[in-house]
Amino acid sequence: MASGERAVVALGRASGYEEAELRAAVEGALDALGGVEGLFRGGARVFVKVNHLSPPSPPERAIVTHPHFAAAVLSALQDLTPHLTVGDDLHPSAEDGFAVSGYREVCSRLGVRLVNLRETGFVRVPVDGAVLREAYLAREAIEADFVVNLPKLKTHSLTLFTGAVKNLYGLLPGGLRVAYHGQYKGPEEFNGLLVDLYAVIRPALTVMDGVVAMEGAGPAGGHPRPLGVVLASRDGVAVDAVACRLIGLDPLAVRTTRYAHARGVGVGDLAAIEVVGERLESMAVQDFKLPPLPAGEIVGRAPRFLARWATSGLAVRPAVVGRACVGCGACARICPTGAARLSGGKARIDRRACIRCMCCHEVCRYGAIALRRPVLGRALRPLLRRPRPRRTGP
Ligand code: SF4
Numbered sequence: 001m002a003s004g005e006r007a008v009v010a011l012g013r014a015s016g017y018e019e020a021e022l023r024a025a026v027e028g029a030l031d032a033l034g035g036v037e038g039l040f041r042g043g044a045r046v047f048v049k050v051n052h053l054s055p056p057s058p059p060e061r062a063i064v065t066h067p068h069f070a071a072a073v074l075s076a077l078q079d080l081t082p083h084l085t086v087g088d089d090l091h092p093s094a095e096d097g098f099a100v101s102g103y104r105e106v107c108s109r110l111g112v113r114l115v116n117l118r119e120t121g122f123v124r125v126p127v128d129g130a131v132l133r134e135a136y137l138a139r140e141a142i143e144a145d146f147v148v149n150l151p152k153l154k155t156h157s158l159t160l161f162t163g164a165v166k167n168l169y170g171l172l173p174g175g176l177r178v179a180y181h182g183q184y185k186g187p188e189e190f191n192g193l194l195v196d197l198y199a200v201i202r203p204a205l206t207v208m209d210g211v212v213a214m215e216g217a218g219p220a221g222g223h224p225r226p227l228g229v230v231l232a233s234r235d236g237v238a239v240d241a242v243a244c245r246l247i248g249l250d251p252l253a254v255r256t257t258r259y260a261h262a263r264g265v266g267v268g269d270l271a272a273i274e275v276v277g278e279r280l281e282s283m284a285v286q287d288f289k290l291p292p293l294p295a296g297e298i299v300g301r302a303p304r305f306l307a308r309w310a311t312s313g314l315a316v317r318p319a320v321v322g323r324a325c326v327g328c329g330a331c332a333r334i335c336p337t338g339a340a341r342l343s344g345g346k347a348r349i350d351r352r353a354c355i356r357c358m359c360c361h362e363v364c365r366y367g368a369i370a371l372r373r374p375v376l377g378r379a380l381r382p383l384l385r386r387p388r389p390r391r392t393g394p
């Protein structure tokens, strides 16, 4: 995207996940962008990437893109092409994750193919990125004619916000996602890597589910927050920027948006984004809860000689809530360093081995991984607040 380019984001309103109302809101947003006919050629093979964390993730917890939201977008796309595939990478489990979330039923009803990306494979692609030179990405996305991105509007304990750019991290194999958390620990590297991946895929369309968002300790441990918002654009970076403005957050405080904008991968500056449909100011909230500041951001703000001390003394860290832990082992399986393990049927975390990637917090569905700040960090809490939003507006 050339410097000086502008983006259009369509903003729609839906009071809940009733399918007829959602379909009207989604179609209204797509019409405001010129209609699906202007986005894809008829009969194209389209891969639809939803935000679907591993089970159990029932839709009412606001962890996954709601299946009725996906159904509304899929119905609109079916007017143009029958070749639709929906997917995400789910860790194998005794439970059928797609059944728990409602995707199994929705895709069966619509006659849309539904895949777990680890069953259809990954292909090596060269990457001319700021961090990556190559990546293994989901075959379904690479071989499709177009990718449609359906992120959920959520906070994220590691990256602050998870939307269109972060959602594509799920196109990597699960093992590589874990490895990258260990390999690219600094926030500059990790968020740069996310932008690298987004630049490779460049979805043709992004439609974000902000009908019920997640606030607080997202992407899985936060609380549902009804916003009633549908966002759509050809530019996912612009969708993230407008979504941040809606929740009272400076869009460029989110590294993925800032980096993508600076690299010309998308438009992250609200001044260069035209919002059509609903008025942004009429849907914005100012009390949306943010997650605590993670270790990497604190270290990034501290002088080099203080960085190590800042990490151990101030930073939020995962802690097991013993009474809530059911010993499922999901945290131990995903931990990139072996810091999380099971002992006596409960999870334990070795602080010395923990790199604070928050993967364990992300996968625990029992509220058994809390984010705690050490005593010193709590005492200095006012200094560690998240950057509060600037009242920037389009
Ligand atoms: S902390 Fe959570 S993910 Fe880990 S074993 Fe306990 S319940 Fe499972």
Ligand code: SF4
Binding pocket: 318, 331, 334, 335, 336, 337, 338, 339, 340, 349, 350, 353, 354, 355, 356, 357, 358, 359, 360, 361
């Ligand atoms: S214990 Fe949790 S936060 Fe620490 S390294 Fe393992 S997965 Fe990451």
